[in-house]
Amino acid sequence: MVREVQSSIVEKSVAVIDLLAQRRGRLSQTEIANETGFNKSSTHRILSILMGQGLVIFDERDRTYSTGPKLVRWAQAAWEKMDLSLIDDQDLLELSLETGMNVAVGVRSENTITFTRTRIPHPYRLAVKTGGQSELHNTAVGKVFLAHMTEEQVSAYFANADLEKFTETTLTTEEALREDMEKIRERGYAISDREEFYQVSGIAAPILDYERRILAAISIWIPLRHASFEQLIDNAPKLLAKAEQISERFGQMS
Template sequence: MADSTGNEGAGRVADVLLAFLDGPRRLGVSAVARELGLSKAVVHRILQTLVNRGLLLPDVDTREYHLGPAAAAIGARALRESDLRTIALPVLRELQQATGETTTVSARVPGGRVYLDQVESAREIKMTVELGRRFPLHAGGSSTCILAFLPDDEVEAVLAGPLDRLTDRTIVDATGLRRRLDDIRRRGYACTDGERQEGAGSVAAPVFGVDGWAQGAISVCGPAARVDPAARERFVPLVTAAADRISRGMGWRGGIPSPEGRAIA
């Protein structure tokens, strides 16, 4: 029983810290308690523990909290040691030169995915992304490319959960999203136009790990007026070839697992 209670407590601490990866940079006790379904007293104790260890910092004026220097140090260390980021970065530089638009790499994390890095377009008007912020898996090219190539139970968990509308073009019904995922699996890539962020167009492809499941995704993104259907068609072979190179650098040798776990072509 004590071990179970300890695991539950550790899980709550982790969930509170992970809440700061989403949405606003600063959160108060009430917002965290509401999001996680915990009592304010429990959340307050956890927040104080995280403050004492430098993982969070309090704002005395607003009574809200934001990530602290220890969290930043952990994030920086994780980036330095990320195999996916290290392998992807030189490929992203080449892809940016070939397309002229911003290129990104994302990693799967619990509850969604985060951008690990980007190579920005040299153009005056360009797309940039927020590194380290967690985004849901149901909206956007990188997100849906990851979701399409996850085990069935993880896909079904996302489909059964809340599908928040991020823009007018976000797919928010499970049936429509299921069709979209089937299409991504057939094609091996995703094209989007304002699905996660208004006015943005992108082409994304999954990055596979040695086990054959999606570990992340890469994308080319820019203003929708430039990344139009003709541009997306030109970018598709470049993006899919780049994703293949990165996947093989991650140890992937071709094929993806079937629902039963057997590798298939």
Template sequence: MSEHTSDEPRTVGATETSFAVIERLRDRSGATVTELAADLGASKSTVHNHLRTLVELGYVVTEGSVYHLGLQFLDLGNAARDRLDLYDVTKQGVDELVSTTDEHGYVMVEEGGRGVYIYQSTTERGVQTDSHIGTTVDLHATAVGKAYLAHLEEPRRSELLENIELRERTPSTYTDRNAFEAELDAVRKQGFAFNDEERFVGMRAVGAPVLGPDDEVLASISVSGPTTRLEGERYRSELPELVTQTARLIGIRASYS
């Protein structure tokens, strides 16, 4: 007999509320009970009960009437990242790439149909966006996402494509499925992907897949910068060569480390 019955709830409301509180604290960089209750459409007493539990568990701390995420989340984040054996080799490769290009660098893996940045390497002259370690991004609107998707083998590629909503992030985002699939075919042939203001207006990126010994996609990497610097020959030729070379080197290191 099955352990679950069809009329059982698929999620636990209290758990959903706790995580909603946690996410609001992240987004707000701290908040009061009143602010959280207004955001969540919940009573102050309900929000306070969840906060009190999280404080007792060490995952939330208080500064006066303001609640913040506790550093205990760092332990969970490191544990989640450490299960990816390729983290150290991608970090080394992307740091070297950023040192050469003087632009921001990223490492992305796919989880649950979304891209997740597991590492970012920054530079002083880089333009800061909302991207950071742990950021989830749409696969269709990023160079790392397109490079990842384009190099997947069937049936995984079709499975992901069927579930991707081609949401418009900017006027340059691919929203037509046929056009997007044609773009992926081109990316697969050339070995790298462009993001030409498709996630943020004024920002471009070049991405390439990190492939394992059997050409399975392990991750993807990219460099990004403002359109004023990523233009012409540098954008169309120099950076793609550097990014693809770095991705290949990371793949070799990951395969034999």
């Protein structure tokens, strides 16, 4: 019985903290009770406990509550410990098994992409492996990063980038790439249809942090002798779901 009561208090405390953390403004006790469904006395008790631990603060002026300094310190400490090791090989394995396609994770290195993890059940001799680099403008991973840059970053990129034509379908003008970037933001993922290699197509989705900053991108790609472009696109929902799942580890909320 004691364990059940303690568990109930913990669960209710987490619910209150989660509610306050997600709201930009402060909330009154009545608003907290209404949002959580807790009765008035239970809400008051939970808030008192959280205030005593520095997890919630009370504003006497308008009698409202908000997240406290200890919670902020916890969040900062947790964020500092986070790195891309939160993306593990199991993520790539699961996505590869779900889609039947090659999977890669890449990060931006100035005007190129560095691939940090790959799973390649369908090898292609020219494709970049783990540790290799590719351009931003002709890869799905690279174009995801372009689509999430600030306007200042995009302008600087186009001022210095060599938009080399790798294949007949490579986009090599600022106008074409900006148009493509807008489509990427609308649908949530980037497409590279034989833009780096004639026989390879891929799509990529961003991995975001709690402020929706792009940290990395995850892609599925396939030599077209193994699957069609249409089959690749059919797997976009699975790619987006995996990217969202990973992003949640970095604090991104749905």
